[in-house]
Each structure stands twice: as structure tokens, then as C-alpha cells.
Amino acid sequence: MKLTRRVLFSLTMAATLASFGPNASAADALNVGAYPTNPPFETKKTDGTFEGFEVDIVTEAAKRSGMTVNIADYGFQALFAALASKRIDVAISTITITGERLKSVSFTQPYYDSDMGIATKADSALKGTADLKGKTVGYMSGSTAEKWVGDNKAPAGFADTKGYKSQQDLFLDLNAGRVDAIVSDIPGMQYAFKTMTSLAVKDRIKTGEQYGLMMGKDDPNLAKLNDALTAMKGDGTLASIHKKWFGVDAAAGSSTVTVVAIPKG
Secondary structure, eight states, X not given: OHHHHHXXXXXXXXXXXXXXXXXXXXXXXXXXEEOXXXXXXXXXXXXXXXXXXXHHHHHHHHHHTTOEEEXXXXXXXXXXXXXXTTSOSEEESSOBOOTXXXXXXXXXXXXXXXXXXXXXXXXXXXXXXXGOTTOEEEXXXXXXXXXXXXXXXXXXXXXXXXXXXXHHHHHHHHHHTSSSEEEEXXXXXXXXXXXXXXXXXXXXXXXXXXXXXXXXXXXXXXXXXXXXXXXXXXXXXXXXXXXXXXXXXXXXXXXXTSOOOOOOO
């Protein structure tokens, strides 16, 4: 009887210690928020799982850090509130690293370089900023495009501006003529316009934007995930992910293949 009790006690203690050990699923889960319709960076599939360039990046970085990922879909603006309330640990969705954002959040080193662009109907005579006087210009609310449009509305003489919560609605309204032009990140537009052939990017706005994993201010996992990105750049994994989703090699010297420091505010 004593032996049985001793064995039972030992088993109970082992199970209790294991629940607090390094393999505990709750401790190892990285909760990630993603905008669900942002190909090729992230897309929510019909079975509820996510795929895309940034999905592969955060999944591999988490794996190398001894974690798994749980990805949930959020509207673009909602990502910031979800991170602030700690409902998520990481936000992905072509989120540009900016000095303003770094006041309240942290980013890993960047892994993608981008510019914004002006898009119109493919057969439109509008070619660039100089042609937008008296026109209505759309953008994704909460994005860096919103700031650019706001800064340029008066100088360029836009008649009106319109913000959207959904990239799909932004493109649909452009196609329907409810806005004359839109401003957004070039990679996402170029990818979408492969099928929406009635729309086209007409001009590039050189902004030098870079995307990184957005995390809570000084999150304890920041350095760990950043180190994983450094290793992924060093062994060619990140370059392979780029080739998989964009069909071309990452540019030499780009943040996709070059190790840089964690950005500071």
C-alpha cells in the first residue's frame, strides 16, 4: 500500500512539473494576428488556415525559437488594438516600420523592402500625382498610404479622399469608378492585378518602406525571433521563401537577404 501511494505521488508530481516545463503548449504558442486577404503575404484559406510569404516567415522563425504559431484574422486597424491588449503577440500584414509606430510597439529587423504606388483603371489617362488634381483618391485606413494621401491632398489638389477597411473593397471601388485612383503598397497591387487586369499601377512613390514582425514594446521574445530571422537570412531560407511566393530572387542588398539591427524608436 505504501509503495502504491509513493508511486502515485511521484507520478502526480512528475505530471505537475511537466505542465510547467519548457514543452508546455501554452508557453510555446505564439499568437499571431494577420489580415486575411493580403496575397501573396497572407491569405486565409477555406479550411481556416493561413498561407503566404509572411506566414512562412513567422512560422519558421517561431519554429527556430522553439514555438508554434496560432494565427487569427483581424482587420488591418484591429491588429494594432489586438497587440496593445495582448490578444496577440505578433502582427503580420505588410506593416511598415515607422518612427511613429516605434514609440508604442517594437519591430524585428525588416525582411522586405517596398514602395507605395498610384493605381487607376488600366485605360485611364491618369498617370501620376500631377494628374490627380480634382480627383478622388482611395487608401487603406490605418496604413502609411493614409498619411501620404493626407499630406498630399491640399498640395496636389485632390477633390476628395476615401478610406477603406478592406483591400478588396478598395480595389472594387476603383474598378467601379467610385474613386479615380488609389494609393497602396506596390507588391500587393501588382499581385492582385495579375487577375484584375482592368487595373494597373501607374506610378511609383519611392518611400523606402520596410516590413517587419510587429510586437509589443520590448517583448521578451523580440530578440529570439530576430535572431531566427538573422539565421534565416544567413542560411538562405528567407531568400527561398521570397522565391517561392514572388517567383524571382530577392534583390542583392535588400532587407530580405541582409542582416540589419533591430529598429529603434
